Amino acid sequence: MELQVGTRTQDAVTVVDVAGEVDLYTAPRLEEALARVSPAGPPLVIVNLARTTYLDSTALRVLTATLKRVREQKGEIALVITQPKIVKLFAITGLDQVFPICGTEGEAFGRVRAHLPRRS
């Protein structure tokens, strides 16, 4: 399945929707979309992987690099994951320990917003 990446901004939170497969060949597009997220203040990012069917190690690298960058800029990132395969991938790699992982977008909004007042 072809990768579709869409970006939208809602209440200062950037939501990146990722649908399809992210692999060695399509990961650059996800990387590009995430690189464009550069607000004035601390970045608040939600990557919605609810419609993502496959992630390979390149994709994980893009996500961990983004996590590193967002945290360095005192922002927060949360992932929305519902697909069992993706849930399992995050469990195996242990990345569920470093990424806030949510079942719904609403929950993810709660996580990144909760981060904001604490910082300001």
Next chain:
Amino acid sequence: MSWWFSGLSSESAVNLSESAVNSQGSVQAPADVPARSAASAAAPPAPAQAHAKGVRLGIRGKIAAVILLCMVPLLILGAVLYYERTQERRNLVLRTQQDTARGLAADIEMFMTNAVHAERAAGAAVLSQPYPVDGIVQLFAAIRAQDPAFLSIALVLPEGRVEAADPQDDRSTRVDARPALASVRRGEEWAVGPPFPVEGHPGVEVATGIRDHGRLLAVVDSIVDLSRLGTVFTALAPGTDGIIVDRTGRIVLDLRRPDRPPDAFWQLPPVQRALTGQAATIDAYHDPLTETRQLGAAVPVPLLGWAVILLEPESVALESVWQAASQELGWILAVAGLGLILAWVLGGELSAPILALARGARAIGRGEIGYRVSANRSDELGELGTAFNEMSAQLHRYVGEMNALQAVSDAALSTVRLRELLPTLVQQIVSAIQGDGGTVWFADETTGDLAPTGFGVGSAGTTRRLRPGQGLAGRVAARGRSLAVSHPEALRILDPDLPAQGVHAAVSVPLRAGGKVIGAIQVFSRQTREFQPREVRLLETFADRVALAVDNARAYERQQEIAGIIQEVLLPAPSVRFPGLTIAGRYRPSREVGGDFYAIFPLGEGRVGLAIADVSGKGIPAATLSARARYLLEAFALDARSPGEVLERLNTMLVPDAEVGMFASLFYGVLDLTAGTFVSANAGHLPPFILRAGASGPAPLEVRGILLAVDPDARYPVVETRVEAGDLLVLFTDGITEARNGAGEQFGERQLAGLLASLRHASPEDIADRVMDAVARWTGTGPADDQALVVARAQSPE
């Protein structure tokens, strides 16, 4: 009359052909607006109405409409002529009838004159000598016998007494009611009386006076049979009726219809006119006896003051007229039909190439660049078709050029496939500049010789190795400048081999990368032709991109080579034996070398370390990271007791590498053969399978930990599991489970588990081979990602 008819018809024929020419003329020059508006003003604007209703008229319909409009005055003229000619024919018929009637009238006069002469002769004869009455009667009988028209003859004395008569009956002897006799006695020379039917014969009284020096001696009074009239009456056509009326209008004789009432024509105006001495035609007389319309004529019989009427049923009289008329109508309609057919054919002739052009335009719109329409016409439409084809061909050439350049740009991005793509690319550029073949040479880095690459198309010059400056390509490579040779003689001097191979013109451009000439491309033509500057520039652009792609590919190949060397140096032998343990390891690198590795190393005291890892990324960075990870792992493993501790230390060392965005998944376990335990920790790697000797299928060895080089504070828990003799451990990377088939489906852990279950009694060597084979069959082509597999089985102590 006949020349008028023929003259008229030839004139109308000329008109017809002229208007046909006119209509064609106006169709072929449709921009002739005044002519068209005049035509539409002269006739009902049918096409305009059709437009108003939204009906679409094609070219064919419009031409038909224009020709039809042009034919309208013609048709009106035809109708007028047709009407006039029909009237003319009708008048001719009426005149003929009048002539016939005159003939009848003359007949009657002659008949009567003859009767009077006969009477006078008879009278003179009987009065010349003193004939006895018997003699007179005998003479009269003889006269009657000779001329049966005399029904009776009587000799009447001036005082009114009948002297002699034949026959001796009332009709001869009774003379009291005889108007003709009375007239003669009053002084007339002769007289004719009113109808005097005798025994069914249409008789009439004729009296002639016999005089001597003006003194009336006697009167010969006879009844004559009008049915004995001459041949004109009897020769009348079967449907035609001849009627004689006397001066009062009463019917004296009706040849065909004796039962007609005597006063049937009394008040008919033409008859009245005839009785006044003027001939007249009878137009549309309704005959009450036959209920038919009849035509005819009434002419006077001047001698008697009578009239002759001729009547003929209209249908019979005008039959020939209608026949001629319908024939002419047929001609008019045939000409009109011919005009329409002409319009249809002409319209088709004009619209077919236009429709073909429309189809062509759509075809090009759909992307069938180079679509051609047939243009075998000598007129403007043919010119349009030729222009269309030229446009299409140009478009095809431009698209071909663009595609050739685009394709080589794409190929430059996908450096791996350059060698596969290059022949197709050369083919594309050769057809884009319309050559017959092309050759690519790469320069040997040490000698500078040009070696043919085998990426050419067409046979000429593909196999030769050229020294610097030798031949066209060698010269181009040596000077670094393009050269196009269009003249066969010049080509013979520059590169004698090419004309020998049938090449008439050639163009060669250098391949330049990083300021160095790395080869040359040459395109040749087997026909004498000139390579345009535009084409040379196109070939140069192509060459620049090919050179870039080749340079990229070479750099990439070198990198791959180095990465492959690192990887191979790192890998342990595929088969390792330890007392009480059989181990098989397999590694199959993807085309782009990745960072998978496995390690098997003894730790002393009957312990063996087993590790499998997947470093993210490809090429040299991945290979070097995996080398570092592997050496550090072995070093820490010898040092530390717990796998968790080993991974924590390894993570701490590798975290700085995450600066470049890299990480690694790694599973590490220590198998203690004497204690029968396997203690392991997992840094984000796929859990290995353990297939116990007594179990039906493998189970994952679950212990979780985060990927290496992500979290500097990561902690790795360990898990300890019992390993009995015969138990099988299988470690693998995601290159195995995520290998995809043609449909994009992954090989998957479930399939791997099933395969392992079916191979549980095989040796680790066999299991490793079978698993690798199954995955290779699944993907069909080479692996997209590195594949690593370790299979280990504990053996029962011997």
